[in-house]
Structure formats: structure tokens, C-alpha cells
Amino acid sequence: MAIQLSDTDKIRIATDTAESFVDTYYNALNSDRSTLKEFYVPKTEGTTPERTLPHIAYNGDLSHDGAEFQRKFEEMPYTYYEAQSVNAHILNPCIDPNGGKTQKEAERNLSITIQISGYVRLVERKDGPMRGFSEQIILVPNKEEVGGRGTGKTGQGRQFLIQVQNFRYVV
């Protein structure tokens, strides 16, 4: 039977994970694009095409593969993303009913939804066009063992991966 996390634990995990995710992910968009694909869950076909994951909707452009998204994003000129506002909730506190047997496992058996609002400076520092954006990310635990798909630099895999992403310029 899975351990029930306390509300405090859940809020701590959701918000801490969201903050560190936002930092590393926007940094990757800005200056470490070759690592972008590592942020996404592996591609899995769904029972209908719409259910294929990951679901990466970027200004109405849909990708179902982190590597494909990375290829597209590597075409972008200079970008500087700044998250001005971040909020996060637990979406599903217990993804695998047979998992989460220990506190540590339970903390990795949940999904998190993150809402970000900010701006992105495009093309050139300071003088490039600026757009406001809104982004929603759903993170799920990385099922592959830690280190399995490591980032190389740290030797550690990511604990949470992007299952769903919805990005939009809103200003």
C-alpha cells in the first residue's frame, strides 16, 4: 500500500520541484539547447493519436517527441526567457497504486502541474522584440532509474520529466 504524503509534503515537493525545474529548463532554452530533449518523457503512442505523449504545444506547433522539439528550437535565434511568476500544484498524488512504498518513493510517485508567466526577449539582447508568454508544464516522475539517461555533467538523471507542455505568447 502506498504511503500517503501529508499536504505539507505535497506542497513542498510541488513547489520546490517547480522552482528548480523552471530555473534549469529556461536556462536550457536560453543557452543549453542541446540538452532540451532530456527534459521530456520518451515518446509513447497513445490509443488515439491525440493521446501520444509527450504533448508539446508551442504557439500552436505540436510535437510528440523531445528530440523533435529540440531540433525545432535549435533554429531559434537568441532568446532570453524570464519567468516572472511561477505557481505549482500536485496533479495526481499517487500515479502508480503499487508504487510509493517508502516516503522517498512516494515523493517520486506523483505528477505536478506548473504555471509560468513571464516574458521572452527575442533575436537580440535588450533591443530585440519582447513577448509576454504563458506556459503550462505537467511533470511526471522519470521512470528510468537515476543515472540511466544521465545528463553527463552530474551523472544524475532528472527526477521529473515533461509529459505535457503548452506554451503561448500572450502579449
Add this chain to the structure above:
Amino acid sequence: MAPSHASERPSRRALGKRRVADRDGDVKMGVENNRAGVGKTKRPPKGPKGALNSTDMQRKIHRAAAGGDVRMKGDAPGKSSGGLEEFKVTGWEKSTASHDSDGGVEALKRWLQSKVSRKLGSASRKAAQFKKSRVEGTALYISVPAIDAGPLARMNGFKWAGITLTIEKVGGSGQDTKLSTKAEETKMMLRNVLERRYNAQTKLLDLSALSQDEELKAQAIFDSNSTASKFFPAMMKVLELAFDSYDELNAHVESVSLANNGLADLKAVSTLSATLPKLHNLDLSNNNFANLSALSLWRKRFLHLQHLLIGGNPLEQNEPNYAAELVRWYPNLRILNQTQVRTEEDIKNKASTTNLPFPIRSPIFQDEGQIAENFIRQWFLGFDTDRPQLAQIYYDDQSDFSYAVNVSAPRDPNDTVQTEKSEWGAYIRNSRNLKKISQLPARQSRLFRGPKQISDMFATLPKTKHPDLGVEARKWLIECHVQPGIPDPTGQSPNGVDGFSIYIHTEYEELDTTGQLTGKKRSCDHSFQIGPGGPQGVRIISHELTIRAYGGVQAFEAEAPPQGGPPSPPQQAVDVEPHVQAGLSRQQAEEMCALLSQQTGMTLPYCKDCLDQVAWDAQRALASFESVKASLPADAFVQNVAVA
């Protein structure tokens, strides 16, 4: 205001027209002269560069620039009661208006009022009113507030209806109001210069050919470089003091001409960009700028600049690319030296991202059975009209809601939504922006769970009116897709159920407690995660909301066609084989299948499928095979055939 002075021309057209003598006391401020000189900039003889070496003058200017505490909006109040100062106007009885029934008194008063009202810095105020006036013999006595006393006093000697008026301050010495210090004298002189050179209708401040200005010449302002350099900052200071606020100043001075000043760089006049940062039109023509670096002090200043005149400067010859460079310096520049460099459309599309990857495409809305659509309609209707009921219908004990305010979000580029003090007063108390709320207890207390908490929370937010989803569809951007792994409260599906993720970007207007629009508009981003359940068949699991300053709707309009090009026409004639559509005979098709089978080892049926998918293009079929071969099942391959 006398109709003959009215000018319908936009202010920018007044630029580049040289004003002719304006020292004749005629308060028409050169409007008629401008009219005669449309589009023609005569190049007057260059004056001596710099002028004025009197150390006395230098000192005076220094003090003027420093003495911001001295009142300049009118003369120091004299011996007057109730803040009014009395003036005696004589000479008018012989005017051509003297045949009016009242001897022309009313006409004279109207004229004086209009003149005083048009003075620098009072353009925004109501027309001056002469609170008290009386006629004693040939003298008209009028009382004006201190603020209008200066302008009125300076009209002594003006011509009206064919005669010259004498205007004297009663109990004082008329125009020669006693000034306490030389600094004030200098200020008064500078203010005179500014007033002569300001046109309230065109909002033009003409500071061209300053060294030819008789009044400045008389003060020997330009006899030396060092004094000249103090003069301009002092004049800007006086200009600022003439207006109640920076906003007023910038609203009433849209155009400045610095033409014909022999300027080699901008050092002497650099303070203009601090005093009038929102200038629309600037004339720098006929100076002595040798290159662009001579203008570098104003690089990236004047962000609102629309029209720049720079002709008649050596840089035109020295810097072949000067125009392109200046266009880069001033993001809103439309006209450079009478040439259009940007259209209004260009300005509008400035933030366009059409040419980048990820241009704005139409929304991805993957609903099933109108579940998401119906939910969206009901939710926003409920939020605007009956929040307690809404909370009961869609939120249950496991539903989480919180919102974050992004107080520094970019604002609508096409609008000038005013922000106020404590702009976010009603919202900030429960805002859960994790960038600002770092303590766990605060994060916990700003997360609302269950219908009761959420309903109480909703009650603290201002009443809202969202745009109509049908009529004002352009104010909405809605995306939605199937979301797996939604928790199932019934416990029947421990692995979770399919729900929807819904992302909505829109705006709303705030209402006051009586239901009246307050005029305040916000933008907002909603993220709903919904699953099956609840009285309407839909329950909210998680609802996150960002509220931000109004950001406009320009980002909701697609810049590019939907992904994969425009929607293809529906497949017709489904019974026509793809190879026939590709123009191949059955025999040719069989040959291609056989060839592909040899190359890939795939069975003939798989080869046919593969070729069907790529419109019978052999090259693409091979490429397609390479990309999928790892995931093909074993029965896709001919047994015991070695793959080439």
C-alpha cells in the same frame, strides 16, 4: 481662441519650417508664417558659433539652473488681496472695436483672456478668467490670479484691433515687476524666450537659430562656448518649471526644432532628452554634425520619436549608412528627412515573430464530445454571475485552486492602460507567485481546497465580466487536449483516468460592488485539469490562474497557417489506389514493390503500405523505412532474407 489662429495641421508638419520674426509682439506665434513656408527650409546664414562671454551672465544662468525653488508660474504675488493682482489696461478706447455697444470692452477682455490662456504651461488649464473687472474712464482694470499675472504683464505693448495696448500692474511697475534677484531676471528672460518660441496649437517649441535671437543676443548669451553650454540646461529647467508636471510638459510639447544652431555635437543641448523624453518630432537640420557619433548622446533616447529631420549636416556625406543606423536608434521613427522609413503597419508588426521558428499558429483544441467546450462556457458564465454555485458544481474536496499575480508582465503594446497606486491591492494578499512567496506556510495558506475555501476565496476577488465567447471570440485563446493520469476519486481506476487539460488566455473587466464597470481591465491565464465526476459530469482537479496587466489580444491572432500547411481538402475517391493517384500503372507499382522489398527485406504488403504513405516516391519510401525499421515487427520482413 481666435479662429484665425486655429491650425488643423498635425504638429509634426510644422517641423522644418523656419519661423520668421516673432518678436513683433504678435502672439500669433508664427502660425501664418509657417503656413507660407510649408516644406521649405531656408538655410539662414549660420550665426557665430557660441556667443556670450560675460561672466556675469554665466553666473546668472548658473543660479537660474540651480534655483528650482523659485516660483516661476507667475510673478511673485504683489500687494494683492485674495491672491488676485490688478492690472490697468489703457489705449484700447481708440480701437476699431470701439464702436461696439460697450466700447469694445468685452471684445478686449475676451482677447486678453485667450492670449493669457495660450501661454506656455497653461495650455491644459481652463481659459483664464478675469474674475473682476471694471472700467474707469479710459482705463480697464482687471484682476487675475498670480499665475496669469506674468503672462498678462508681458503683453504690454501688444497690438489689438489696430492700436497698441498699455498694460500696467496696479501698485507695481507693470511689466517691470520687481524681481528679487538677478537669477530671477534671467529666468524671466528665458521664460520670455520660450514663450515667444512656443506654439500651443502645434505643440512646437522652436529653438532654432538661437544665436539669432535678439533677446538672447542682447544678453550676450552666445558670446562664448562655456556660457552657451550653461544656457540650454537653464532654459530646460525653466521649461520644466513652467508646467505642473512632466506629464503635462510632455503632453504639450511634442515637437522641438534645434535647426540652424551650428551644433557640432549634442553636449550643449543634451538635457533636452531628459526634459522631453517623449518627443514625437525633432528637427536637427542645418547644423554641423560631422558623423553619427556626434549624435551618440541621443542614441536610444526619444523612444517615441516619429519624425526626425537631420538634413543639411555633413554627416549625410560622411556616413553613407546614417539613415539605416538612425532607424535602428529610434524604434518608432516613421519619417526621416521627409522619407518614410517605417509604416504604421511596420510599427504594429514590430514585435512580429513570423520569421522565427514557432510563429503564432491557431489553437490546438482536441475536445471530445464537447466536454471541454461546455465546461468552459459554464465556468466563465458562473464566475461572472454566481461564484458560490460555481464552486459547488465544479470543485470538490480534492480540488485545488490558487492564483498568482504577475505584477510586472508586459503590457499591451498598442494601449496605454494606466496603472494606479496599489494597482493590485485586491489581489496581492492571496497571490501565490512562488517567485515572491518563498515560505512553505505561506505557500500552503494560499492554496485553496474544496468548494467552501474556494468559494470564500472567489468572494474576495473583484466582480468580473469576461468577453462573450461567441461575439468576442478574438479576445480568447483556448487550447485543450486529453490528459491521462487524472486521479479517479471513485477508486475504480487506480491508475488514473483520462481527463482534459484546458488552457485559456483571455481578459476581463472589473465591476464595482454595484455592478458598474470600473474601467479596469486585466488579462489572465487559466489552466484547468478536469476529470469525470461531479453533478455536471466534470470535476476540477487543479485550477491555476495567473492575473496580469492587460496585454491586448494581438498575440491571439495566428501569424502562420496551422502546422503542416493549410488544411488539405477532404480525401475524395477513397477507392482510387494511391499508386493510381501517383500516375503509375499496376505493373509499374508491382515492380516498385519488388525493388523496395529487395532493398529493405520487407514483405511485399509492407512495401506497398510504405509506398502508399509516401505517394509512391521510391526515395522517400527508403527514408521512411530507415526511420521506422527499428520498430517494425518481425513479420514485416521476408524470412531468411539478408538485408542489403
